[in-house]
Amino acid sequence: MRTIKLNASVTASNDLDAQALRSRMKEKGVLLVNIMSSAGSGKTTLLSKVITDLKDTKIAVLEADIESCVDAEHIESLGAKAIQVHTSGMCHMDAGMTAAAVEAIKADNVDLMFLENVGNLICPAEYDTGSSLNVMILSVPEGDDKPLKYPLMFSKSDALVISKMDTLSYFTFDLDKCVSRVKALNPDIKIFPVSAKTGEGMDEFEKYLKACLKDWRA
């Protein structure tokens, strides 16, 4: 036996898969957006609103879930192509699983492809899925202290959607405090307070998605 120094990341194989998927999406001109949040923060509702609002943009959704197909069925009912990916107990999507889902959905001429990651604030942040835009959602009922408790996801995301803004008056959620905590972790992050229910703030977020798509194709 001989000793071989590696100093490689444990997820080196994942990083390669992610890079490969990113170049494939670049060739196809599809922007893959990874949506991360805890369970029930409003991922499916937000995506539904984006699909209904952006009529001129072709959208497809990869729904990752430990079980069930309800989210994918709901998205399909809105006219967007969706596929359900069962992670069989795994707490996150990795690049290999994402690439397989992209292959399986067989959607042509797509502009935006969303990956609704598994609902969990920890593990998804640690795996590169091959996406080119990482958006995280924090809902008002979860509390403004989450950036302190789960710093990694906030520091790795390009944008933060603060969802369920219509419920602000029912909770002690300090928006300014939350924003400054997030900015301390990630000064470049874009923050969008929205309500998918009332439509408040959705316009800014949708404009941002379109601008990112344009940059991706430039």
Place this chain on the structure above:
Amino acid sequence: MHEMGIIIHLAKTLDQTAQEQNLTKIGSVTLQVGEVSGIVTDLFVECWDYFKKKHEVLKDSVLKLETIPAVTWCNNCKTNYETVKYGKTCPHCGSGETWLVKGNECVIKEIEAE
């Protein structure tokens, strides 16, 4: 489960290394695990012992774990401190403008193989 996900990637990465370097047998794998990486080490070794059997080159391997202490940098007073003891707040000046510089990683340091 989180540990299992990491093991799957670890095994895949080592399989690739074995192919590239024409290795037939990996005897040990030394992993450096950060103190705040969130990895439960007992669980990790158990997962490994279960999963390694699925890979021919890995089936007799031993997993060795080394801990990397977590260190946080305070941008206000420009010093490092122990993360596990003090968390996000600098013990020297009380500032919260601090970030982790080391301790979140999980690195394959080396393997013994033939």
